[in-house]
Amino acid sequence: MQRVDTVRLAQRCMEMCDALAKCTEEEGHITRTFLAEPTHEAHRLLRAWMEQAGMAVQVDAAGNLRGVYAAEVGNAPRLLMGSHIDTVPDAGAYDGVLGVVMAIALVEGLAGGKLNYAIEVVAFSEEEGVRFGVPFLGSRALTGDAEPLLERADADGISVRQAIRNFGLDPERLAEARVQQPVLGFMEMHIEQGPVLESLGQGVGIVEAIVGQSRLQLAFTGRANHAGTTPMHLRQDALVAAAEWIALVEREASATAGLVATVGQMQVKPGAGNVVPGEAVMSLDVRHADDTERRMAVELFLHRAQEIAQRRGLMLTHSIRMEHSAVQMDVALTARLEAAAHAVGQHPLCMTSGAGHDAMVMAQQFPVAMLFLRSPGGISHHPEEAVLVEDVAAALEIGCQFLQELENR
Numbered sequence: 216m217q218r219v220d221t222v223r224l225a226q227r228c229m230e231m232c233d234a235l236a237k238c239t240e241e242e243g244h245i246t247r248t249f250l251a252e253p254t255h256e257a258h259r260l261l262r263a264w265m266e267q268a269g270m271a272v273q274v275d276a277a278g279n280l281r282g283v284y285a286a287e288v289g290n291a292p293r294l295l296m297g298s299h300i301d302t303v304p305d306a307g308a309y310d311g312v313l314g315v316v317m318a319i320a321l322v323e324g325l326a327g328g329k330l331n332y333a334i335e336v337v338a339f340s341e342e343e344g345v346r347f348g349v350p351f352l353g354s355r356a357l358t359g360d361a362e363p364l365l366e367r368a369d370a371d372g373i374s375v376r377q378a379i380r381n382f383g384l385d386p387e388r389l390a391e392a393r394v395q396q397p398v399l400g401f402m403e404m405h406i407e408q409g410p411v412l413e414s415l416g417q418g419v420g421i422v423e424a425i426v427g428q429s430r431l432q433l434a435f436t437g438r439a440n441h442a443g444t445t446p447m448h449l450r451q452d453a454l455v456a457a458a459e460w461i462a463l464v465e466r467e468a469s470a471t472a473g474l475v476a477t478v479g480q481m482q483v484k485p486g487a488g489n490v491v492p493g494e495a496v497m498s499l500d501v502r503h504a505d506d507t508e509r510r511m512a513v514e515l516f517l518h519r520a521q522e523i524a525q526r527r528g529l530m531l532t533h534s535i536r537m538e539h540s541a542v543q544m545d546v547a548l549t550a551r552l553e554a555a556a557h558a559v560g561q562h563p564l565c566m567t568s569g570a571g572h573d574a575m576v577m578a579q580q581f582p583v584a585m586l587f588l589r590s591p592g593g594i595s596h597h598p599e600e601a602v603l604v605e606d607v608a609a610a611l612e613i614g615c616q617f618l619q620e621l622e623n624r
């Protein structure tokens with residue numbers, strides 16, 4: 216494989232992201248939800264770039280655009296690369312999209328040279344869960360797990376099935392979207408969407424695991440009463456109990472490596488300035504790359520809440536709203552990615568991802584590896600989301616070497 220001009224390819228990636236940013240449902244903003252009209256234009260652009268790079272392109276029944284770069288011989292295994300092209304409302308230009316165009320750029324870098332494995336670049340149609348309130352429609356089609364979502368409806372009552380039809384595709388052919396083995400793995404490049412790489416002065420990171428997550432709702436119930444006539448020692452104030460507990464959650468999470476815990480919502484009843492709060496209902500979001508650590512943390516937080524409730528004469532109730540396990544990246548494929556980085560003189564940070572990605576779904580059936588790129592300011596899901604062209608070049612250099620390492624597998 217000849218030396219690839221990754222700086223030029225990185226610039227090209229930036230241009231491709233700019234062009235895709237113009238495919239939007241909202242003039243002046245970047246909004247592109249699952250199979251909305253502008254997806255046609257995004258597909259047109261991506262298809263042209265993929266074909267230029269020598270890929271055979273088709274759109275599957277879930278709206279995933281898929282370009283296959285054939286191997287030097289038939290019947291070879293394939294490496295999957297890519298990310299998603301849907302966005303949150305008023306998004307930035309790089310979340311998801313960057314990983315798709317970088318995968319195309321890596322194939323461009325081959326300049327027509329064939330490998331002993333095929334490459335399939337996937338532009339997943341849906342990852343964010345905006346339109347149908349459920350994420351990963353695109354990747355779930357590749358793992359054969361999208362069928363149960365077909366009857367889900369969006370805010371206008373349009374089902375996934377109908378949305379697929381409206382886009383000009385045939386939902387009856389969803390099963391054909393499933394990836395056929397043999398597959399070497401799935402490699403996703405994505406912006407970090409957080410501040411860790413930047414805070415350590417690193418441009419690129421290698422993901423070892425995507426954190427597991429628990430979401431709960433808790434309520435302290437005391438007694439609402441007159442703020443003037445109820446002496447301090449005769450109160451059952453739900454809000455001060457909540458305040459005490461929230462500060463404790465922060466303290467415990469700060470003291471536990473790799474743990475993040477957030478109380479992001481609270482409703483106080485009755486919610487008047489001159490009434491002692493009778494009820495405080497809160498959300499709790501707990502994440503860790505180790506499921507045991509996460510479960511222990513949730514137990515501890517509940518236990519502490521119970522102690523506070525008891526001491527203050529309140530009642531505590533809670534319910535678990537959502538729980539999903541951490542997803543480990545494939546050890547061997549990740550080691551290959553790391554070896555590729557070292558071979559080109561880079562030492563990316565090994566880290567966990569605090570956000571979900573397509574790689575999470577793909578990991579259920581294929582070996583997966585993930586490369587993170589620094590997010591300037593840690594900003595994402597926001598118009599100011601950015602990426603440094605030198606980080607894109609560095610990641611592409613690792614990517615090129617990774618393709619070479621796989622050739623020598």
Ligand SMILES: [Zn+2]
Pocket residue numbers: 299310311342405
């Ligand atoms: Zn994303």
